[in-house]
Amino acid sequence: MTDKPMTAMIDISRAKKTFTMHLQGGVELPVVGGVTFQVQPGECVVLSGPSGAGKSSILKMIFGNYRCDGGRIGIRHQGALVDLASAEPRQILSVRRATIGYVSQFLRAVPRVATIDVVAEPLISNGMARPEAQARAGQLLRRLNIPERLWALPPSTFSGGEQQRVNIARGFISDLPILLLDEPTASLDAANRAVVVELIEQKKRADVAMVAIVHDDEIRHLIADRIVDVTSFASAA
Amino acid sequence: MADNTTAVQDNDQPLMQAEGLGKNYGRLSACRDVSFALYPGEVLAIVGESGSGKSTLLQLLSAQLAPSAGKVSYRMRDGVMRDLAALGEAERRFLFRTDWGYVHQDPVLGLRMAVSAGANVGERLMAVGWNHYGRIRDTATSWLERVEIDVERIDDAPRTYSGGMRQRLQIARNLVTEPRLVFMDEPTGGLDVSVQARLLDLMRNLVSELGLAAIIVTHDLAVARLLSHRVMVMKGGRVIETGLTDQVLDDPREPYTQLLVSSILPA
Numbered sequence: 001m002t003d004k005p006m007t008a009m010i011d012i013s014r015a016k017k018t019f020t021m022h023l024q025g026g027v028e029l030p031v032v033g034g035v036t037f038q039v040q041p042g043e044c045v046v047l048s049g050p051s052g053a054g055k056s057s058i059l060k061m062i063f064g065n066y067r068c069d070g071g072r073i074g075i076r077h078q079g080a081l082v083d084l085a086s087a088e089p090r091q092i093l094s095v096r097r098a099t100i101g102y103v104s105q106f107l108r109a110v111p112r113v114a115t116i117d118v119v120a121e122p123l124i125s126n127g128m129a130r131p132e133a134q135a136r137a138g139q140l141l142r143r144l145n146i147p148e149r150l151w152a153l154p155p156s157t158f159s160g161g162e163q164q165r166v167n168i169a170r171g172f173i174s175d176l177p178i179l180l181l182d183e184p185t186a187s188l189d190a191a192n193r194a195v196v197v198e199l200i201e202q203k204k205r206a207d208v209a210m211v212a213i214v215h216d217d218e219i220r221h222l223i224a225d226r227i228v229d230v231t232s233f234a235s236a237a
Numbered sequence: 238m239a240d241n242t243t244a245v246q247d248n249d250q251p252l253m254q255a256e257g258l259g260k261n262y263g264r265l266s267a268c269r270d271v272s273f274a275l276y277p278g279e280v281l282a283i284v285g286e287s288g289s290g291k292s293t294l295l296q297l298l299s300a301q302l303a304p305s306a307g308k309v310s311y312r313m314r315d316g317v318m319r320d321l322a323a324l325g326e327a328e329r330r331f332l333f334r335t336d337w338g339y340v341h342q343d344p345v346l347g348l349r350m351a352v353s354a355g356a357n358v359g360e361r362l363m364a365v366g367w368n369h370y371g372r373i374r375d376t377a378t379s380w381l382e383r384v385e386i387d388v389e390r391i392d393d394a395p396r397t398y399s400g401g402m403r404q405r406l407q408i409a410r411n412l413v414t415e416p417r418l419v420f421m422d423e424p425t426g427g428l429d430v431s432v433q434a435r436l437l438d439l440m441r442n443l444v445s446e447l448g449l450a451a452i453i454v455t456h457d458l459a460v461a462r463l464l465s466h467r468v469m470v471m472k473g474g475r476v477i478e479t480g481l482t483d484q485v486l487d488d489p490r491e492p493y494t495q496l497l498v499s500s501i502l503p504a
Binding site: 019023060064065089090092111112113 | 435441
């Protein structure tokens with residue numbers, strides 16, 4: 001299996017994560033073990049399992065936000081295989097800039113930055129001119145029903161649902177080959193959920209590999225090409 | 238500015254390198270065995286509590302203190318890596334006046350309080366040979382605008398400025414020579430929270446627009462999260478944990494780092 005040329009965008013093998021809680025007397029908290037699955041270009045894999053089974057932790061491991069205690073997180077990055085479990089910080093930053101996008105559940109807003117710039121920022125930091133990046137950000141915000149009069153305001157004062165839509169716009173704006181989605185539709189109404197499903201469809205057609213966590217059965221049914229049950233990873237931890 | 242991202246992505250040579258760096262005061266070891274490489278465009282935060290050795294480390298890195306052990310090398314503009322301790326006077330001057338910036342926690346230390354804001358910015362340009370008054374004033378004016386200081390105040394001395402304005406002026410004075418590396422010592426310390434937010438946002442934009450490398454000493458983990466790519470956690474003079482900033486803050490491994498992270502009061 002290891003000598004087969006890698007065509008998958010994500011190739012995880014026996015990845016393991018344990019938290020050691022030093023402030024609680026060094027308690028070891030096993031999260032997941034033996035995590036093994038692949039994601040092909042244009043495929044959306046949905047992680048399933050009960051709350052606390054480690055779904056979000058797996059997404060964070062794929063993004064390099066949580067460190068791995070064992071195994072391999074293979075990512076196809078600019079034509080080469082990078083193992084995020086052992087990569088240097090600079091490599092991880094490069095992978096995030098060019099390969100992996102992450103839509104978290106909550107927007108970590110920077111004070112004072114206008115909504116339109118929060119959304120446009122990933123494009124600008126990849127070298128796109130500000131006016132063009134803002135124009136694309138505007139299209140996406142309009143599609144997600146954020147009224148134009150709010151674009152110049154920082155999103156910190158917005159409602160939970162509006163903030164999540166800003167977050168989705170920011171996550172979907174780049175043309176990155178891998179996208180990780182942590183409950184992208186959690187606090188959205190039906191109309192906006194449908195927009196997100198459309199956006200995911202569009203990414204699939206553009207050959208983007210996705211890993212998602214969704215609790216809503218209907219949405220899961222609409223977006224999942226394959227379901228990976230993480231319960232076995234939790235018991236192997 | 239257009240080369241910004243390529244500088245970040247393709248520059249595989251470190252800008253600064255510390256090897257086994259240490260400083261003793263008699264038998265007291267303020268800082269020991271620090272090694273790291275800083276790349277162009279990279280922002281490194283050094284975090285830790287008072288007395289952890291982070292300020293000593295910053296002084297060693299910026300050649301204001303001579304190390305008791307180890308060395309710091311810096312890539313000069315000709316591409317050659319040079320030991321800071323072996324630099325000649327002209328090269329040191331070039332670093333301090335042009336290629337480096339140093340933002341003090343207390344702007345009084347980084348500004349001349351009795352001369353005008355315009356002169357504070359223009360002085361760094363004159364030190365590197367600018368002599369056309371009109372050009373100097375134009376450049377100073379555009380930098381004041383960039384750091385959001387009302388241009389009407391260009392002829393006022395910074396002693397008439399508020400704390401937040403002084404800090405923004407200090408940043409303008411440092412960046413006007415287009416340095417490649419900026420050292421910052423608790424740049425938001427002592428400012429009101431609302432003033433801090435504005436300053437952080439400004440610094441974040443400037444650092445990414447100019448493709449600056451920066452080394453920021455802070456005890457505030459929120460500042461580290463907002464500004465830095467990588468973080469080094471110091472305790473008792475030693476680096477106890479290092480990594481990508483969000484990794485260290487979201488998945489801290491060392492007992493002390495876990496304590497620091499868990500001690501943040503939720504807003």
